Amino acid sequence: MTHAALLLLSFFAVLLFIHFLALVWLLYARRAEKKQTRRLDPQQYLIIYASQSGQAEQYAQHTAQQLRQAGAGAKCVNIHDIRAEELPQACKVLWMVSTYGEGDAPDQAQAFQQKILTQSFDLSQMSYAVLAFGDRRYANFCHFGQELNAWLLKQQAQPWFDLVCVDQSSAADLNTWTHHLEKAAELQLGMAHEEKQWADFRLKDRQLLNAGSCGGAMYRIMLSVHNQQWQSGDILEVQSANGAAEIQRFLERHPADSDQAAADALKLKNLRQLPLRQPDESFSQWVTRFEPLPLRDYSIASIPESKQLELVVRQQITEQGLGVGSGWLTESAALGESVTAHIRTNPAFHLEKIDKPMIFIGNGSGIAGLMAHLQQRHAWGFCQNWLIFGERQQQFDFLFEQPLSDWKNSGVLHTLDTVFSRDHQPKKYVQHALAEKAEQLCEWVNQGAYIYLCGSLQGMAQGVDEALTEILGAAQLEQLRREQRYRRDVY
Template sequence: MTQAVLIVIAILAILLGLHLFIVVYLLWQQKRSTSSSQLHPSYLVVYASQSGHAEIWARHTAEQLRLVDDQIVVKNIQDLSIDDLTEQQRILWVVSTYGEGDAPDSAQSFINKAFAQNLDLSHLSFAILALGDRRYANFCQFGQRLEQWLLQQQAQILFNTVLVDQLNSRDLEQWLNGLEQLTSVSLGDLANSQQMLPLKFAHRQCLNKGSVGEPIYKVQLIGDEELTWSSGDILEIQCENNLKEIEEFLVLHQRNQNAEISAKLRTLNLRELPVRRDQTFEQWIDQFEALAKREYSIASLPENGLLELVVRQQQTETGLGLGSGWLTEGLQPDQCVQAHIRHNPNFHLPHDARPLILIGNGTGIAGLLAHLRQREHWGYKQNWLIFGERQQQFDHLYQAEIHYWQQHGYLDQVDYAFSRDQAEKVYVQDCLRTQSIRLQAWIQQGAAIYVCGSLKGMASGVDQALKELLGVEWVEQLKLEQRYQRDVY
């Protein structure tokens, strides 16, 4: 081999070595950058969700921000550490408040460990999207409480906290506008991305004729054969005005029946009208607010071939409630409900044979029914139902199906609390106290607790009873292990 050839080989070897060094260095830099971005993302989006809305909006926020910056991390508040607060530069919070100002169950551990401390968060900038409902006292209280605590820790606010009433689109626009000012990028509206599906009205039946309480209806809807959902999921329906309400409105305002106008009025709020100024009728109704959506636990499974709801009529100052009135009286044969199935992972079942304790009252039977139907479908038999209503004679909802599950071994235990059937009222939390030994035994065997129904009275009473019987620490541990789940309203 000549000297010239050796020189060429040596040069090529050096070039190859240099090339490999550059490749390894670039890969190391990329890994280092990726690791750094994971430890300290440009934005950390934290959600505290009870029924799924806050998580949906947190993920939508992250998805939109990734259009301009891929270093975005989404985290459940129950997984948030003190180190996250002290190391992160910018946090966007999406938090819900439910009931009378309560924080979501998933937020309790964070509140206990963080709110009791004094931290130096002067390096931290934040913004808060607070979801709530003005029909309840202490509107968006958890979001406002979180803001107050962050400011006390010297954190800096990026823009004013956005308070959202029942997912009002105009309120949510403020959040998107705030993010757009931060990023100088136009962001998309989640509401426009959610597809509303037509569900055909199939059947309804009053389940508690003669009851001293408001009528409760089973409402069945039929959709596309390919619709899928899980037990624990929720149906959001678009409320509509019935034909009579539209006719009365047109007569009141001296307008003739018009198919186009009537169709437009179906989903507009005719109960709270904007002031009519010097404008045409068409211009005036363009200013109307859209009717709200309402949520109902789905009682059926896709295998049942339909969506089943359990709806109690609500009385308001202007008549029947928007959702309950539409579903139990306004909706007519061959009409469709515009609806959206919203997944509710916080109330889904694990696919295993662990014992299941199902507790609820009233229309909360819907969520419990779905879980029992799912457990039967999977073949898991260790189930315990505790259910409360007013009178056994009239309010024994789904008695035949519950009896079937008992007869075929899918319900180990059933306890009822019919509050009006004796002089001293009895509630589901009283059943827990009576069955305290069984409760503790089931929990020790790994049982999960699912509560569905009214927050005020029932769910709060159950929570207090569980803390008395199991201890506060044990109840908090059940929440962390996702063995204590609630779908309450």
């Protein structure tokens, strides 16, 4: 072997050794980083949030801002970033957690629920309060918040005051929380819920999407926008209202001195659950005791570049007729009428702007959030998109068939799989279509794919979770959750 060859081999050997040392150091640094416990300032408020659709996170961030402005230190942390060894050193903790569906913890909190809430700690040094967000329409109202509070008490943590449950962003409930927090912290804080920016949208048009369907009628709602901004994945929080015909029917049964003044007063009042009118009570006094109509959340189905904000709303049927939210948007509101609403950011369901494969799975009105994501991916020029969508019958329920077909033909959609349960015997759902494409799913996930799930929690979302666990394994699915590559907007 020549001298030059020996020198060259020696050079490459040195390079290989340096590369080996660098690799060893990198592995050591990563392990050390994992083992390192975050140092918590005992005088600082630690605000831990668990959010499904962005509400708890927004409130947590704003509370931290209010505390800082009042002269107190505050730090916000997502619950999935909290490590078990950090809890015994946390002294002043505000927990702000959501419950969704039938008492489920948010996706970001499931690992905490399974791995930490099943352990015991000495948390006697912790003073805390829990603010739980939920919806009284569900039987297990604020269940995760209640579970968390019970666990903290069992670990000897010291509550500043009782658990506060918030029903559908109720201002009264939030006022209760703020009052207790100000008293416990001995600080004057602003009212976080007053920061919500309401806007008046105009109802431009609505289209029935599934005429003839055996399921509930679904409408495409189109609202005009003026300088409003949002991202695909965000939520429109709509203030339910009464239509003119509904108010007129009420006034015919309960006459008022001034029909116009009464109509204005009744616009946002719940006319289905009335307090008993006292014998000497005037109409206007009676109306002040009416409950306000609730808010309703809808996934946004468009991006700002489309110059209009779109929703997909399925009519909900109750014993008293159409649901207050779906009835208002799909029937009661007149074209051109104002719809009061608030755009709520939903970072847990936002798209990452990276040219990686994206798998979109949904059913029914869940197509809304997925359509917005696909529009955004198209605008970015990213074409490795796969949609799996399910509904009842292809003849009636293939929502957005034309734009989806156009995207498939033009290459925006790499793969389009649809499944219509009533067209198969036995019935077939999106989780079955997913199982049939298990090999492609594994290939895409190994290429770094993200999975976005939007639609009904009961049945569909549970079935997809089970299918993904079967295909990928529980460990890999949990890793996707931790890396935020599996994101859900379910209801």
